[in-house]
Amino acid sequence: MDEREWLAERFEEHRTRLRAVAYRMLGSLSEADDAVQEAWLRVSRADTGSVENLAGWLTTVVARVCLNVLRARQSRLEEPLGVHMPDPIISNEDQDDPEREALLADSVGLALLVVLETLTPAERLAFVLHDMFAVPFEEIAPMIERSPAAARQLASRARRRVQGRAPAPDPDLRQQREVVDAFFAAARDGDFDALVAVLDPDVVLRADGGAARGRPTVVIHGARAVAGQALTFTRLAPFVRPALVNGAAGVVVAAGGRALSVMGFAVAHGKIVAIDVLSDPKRLADLDLAHLD
Structure with a gap:
């Protein structure tokens, strides 16, 4: 097995998690799939010899792609469109669906995603990566060209908005x-x-x-x-x-x-x-x- 084949297999192992990151970042299933595919194109052209934490590195690659998409969205909007509903993930209560369950492993409800749509791109990235995927602020900071302290503040500001407008649902x-x-x-x-x-x-x-x-x-x-x-x-x-x-x-x-x-x-x-x-x-x-x- 050559290096590219090895990398392709490792990427497929992480695809579900990467898609979950992209869905939380973008609120769109089709854009999430496009972001993961774009991430693979970047990864396949990169030198991975010095990468120690492949899962973490892949997450940051997907996050950077999603950040570009969010910034492009923001630049296209001259006026707010009002409420934008993210793509819902719909499943049957009586059937197990491992793929959908994996995508929603952190119970990312529709109300939470609606609130995430109101955040700035930098706030959304800091909150999603840190609070949902435990990415350290030291790794988040370079993506948004801020200091780790500033990234922490962005996540904290986003967290306050989420907690105030998307309360945790009953677990039962x-x-x-x-x-x-x-x-x-x-x-x-x-x-x-x-x-x-x-x-x-x-x-x-x-x-x-x-x-x-x-x-x-x-x-x-x-x-x-x-x-x-x-x-x-x-x-x-x-x-x-x-x-x-x-x-x-x-x-x-x-x-x-x-x-x-x-x-x-x-x-x-x-x-x-x-x-x-x-x-x-x-x-x-x-x-x-x-x-x-």
Whole structure:
């Protein structure tokens, strides 16, 4: 086996982890795959003879590719697009899917990814690499051309925003599902008080309808306002299909073999603290939902 073949095998061994890094950095499955492929092209041309920690080095290569993508995104935006929903990872509650489980090993919920979308590229890189993948600040600093102390401050600032806007969900999936089921039962029955009862007072509903198609993004705060919006879900009740959305209790709303929306829920302390909705027809059409049948 020559050196390139050896390197290709080692890269494949780390691909799942590298894809997980890229997904957290970019919030896009297709861009994550592209970033990993770009990383391989760079790695295959590099001299790896002096690399002592191959896994760590590969992580930094992928992270640098993702940082360039984030900076390019930022430079293209003249005005904020409002809420942008990351690509959801959807799976069946009754089926094991090792690939999806590996991608979500750190329970990176949809609400957390939405908050990550609001960070600067440098903040996102510092937080993701350090807090999710234990990369030392001494290795993060050169990527963003800052000192280790400055990288630490960026991660700390990002952490405060995440903790304030994406609270840790309840770990019991069964209890999450009970709360989400109660939410839809109340919506189906038009029971406003029951809806308010399962919502945290400071709940936030975020919906991405696809800015490119002229569909407005929506952000609604507070239990009573969100409950009022939820009453409009009554007509969708027959089409709600339970699913795991980024490892948490959620639903896919589908009719006639076509997905109408994906809804992710964050449940903390027995109450719904966040609802994230993707209803962009173009992005929904790209989702692989065959495993839910």
